[in-house]
Amino acid sequence: MNFQERKKKILAALDEAESLTVFELAEILEASPATIRRDLGDIAEEGLLIRTHGGAMKMENPVLTGFSEKSGVNSPTKEQIAEKAASFVQDGDIIFLDCGSTVFQMCRFLKKKSIRVITNSLPILAELIDVPSIQINLIGGELNKARKAVHGDKAVQHINGYHAHKAFIGVDGLSAENGLTAHSEHESTITTAFIRNAGQVILLCDASKIGRDSYVKFAELSAIHALITDSSADEAKIKALQQNGLNVELAG
Amino acid sequence: MNFQERKKKILAALDEAESLTVFELAEILEASPATIRRDLGDIAEEGLLIRTHGGAMKMENPVLTGFSEKSGVNSPTKEQIAEKAASFVQDGDIIFLDCGSTVFQMCRFLKKKSIRVITNSLPILAELIDVPSIQINLIGGELNKARKAVHGDKAVQHINGYHAHKAFIGVDGLSAENGLTAHSEHESTITTAFIRNAGQVILLCDASKIGRDSYVKFAELSAIHALITDSSADEAKIKALQQNGLNVELAG
DNA sequence: TCAAAAATGATTAATATTGATCAAAAGTAA
């Protein structure tokens, strides 16, 4: 294997793993650590990765560091929910991705799929922009800097111009009595638009939000085709949701 | 775990918690306090966090990790053109910003203004997202990953939904005979939409493009209210443009 | 085919990182 081939593989491996040691890479590429070190040095000089002691880290897309999610400390629960949610996605799907943190975690698990993503979330954009198999459609409108997402009337209009196979959304509260609730009107209008224009709606929701109500009621339980939550969810509350006809999937 | 990884996690943790003690960080990162102190010292020196006694605080405006600085070859000429162009912008303006490299350079000079920016350029978005006095409207549509910009029909529709005081655009070629020309159809449709929906159109164009034609003819000279170029421009060619009624401003 | 050049892997000396220890400095409370 020559340098160019290794370079390609190293960058691909790093893209998945975020960071790898010299020895891990040596094993993956079936080359000696000495070769890997030489390679890493050369590639780092090109600015395509960050050399660390003992290995290398993925270089973030420099243009987008401004709005990438600083995903250092992810709760394993959210990851499990996200992974389960990603398993609903098939090659060829067109999907809406909401701007919540759990939905964002899906990115990791979507990178191998060939799909089209329609999103208003800048962190998702930043995360997926370098994945060749994923086409991105960015929802336009007013930028909410704090949330790093696009909101507003124009954004809703934009969403209305599309139909997706699946929508992956988050909520602030979910209960059998009040359905889906949110903290903010702005966000809920976007989510409502996603729901309206998607074939299936999959709700990602950690256990803490189940049975809790926030103040903007924006959708009925019946709008949801599946709820993905973690196994720490309160059984009684889950039962209540299921008795209202909700399909509940437990992750983890 | 190496320094780079810890640095990333420390910054991520601080971003959430605002401030943390050395011991809290030591626990989160599973490293010794001595290591954390060394790390905090190093990171503080980079200006990415504030060292406190016993810990560290989040830095509100972390030094931009050299994107605008490093982004390619910033010829002083382009900067001069960009600065001149930015001087056309007044507080309260709503402006369209195109996705060319010269237009991008304007960002630096816009940061002190109170304006609304409508753009399809991700680098511009990234550059201005942290400027409180600037509101951003992102144009939605298909993402062109190579150009880091949004294009397509939806994008044009989106632009048609707005009217701006001024549009700042780039071209690939400009001549008295053929007006404005571009390499790519996709980009030119966006630029055309900007021109159609702006009160004034200001064209940023380094000398090398004057008198040169590209293959997509997309606008007449008369659509332009001012051309800003550098003083190295060929005088005869400038004259020819001026005789066609174009207002030419020399930067630098 | 052969010789020259380049790449690879192994070895080793040099360097960097880490955690522990401890004296000095900084902060805190009376």
Add this chain to the structure above:
DNA sequence: TTACTTTTGATCAATATTAATCATTTTTGA
């Protein structure tokens, strides 16, 4: 202020990583 506690920075030993060197293999070009 003074006494007390906490935090720090320096130093050191142990460990891990690296760069440099060299022999071997592979590739290249005549």
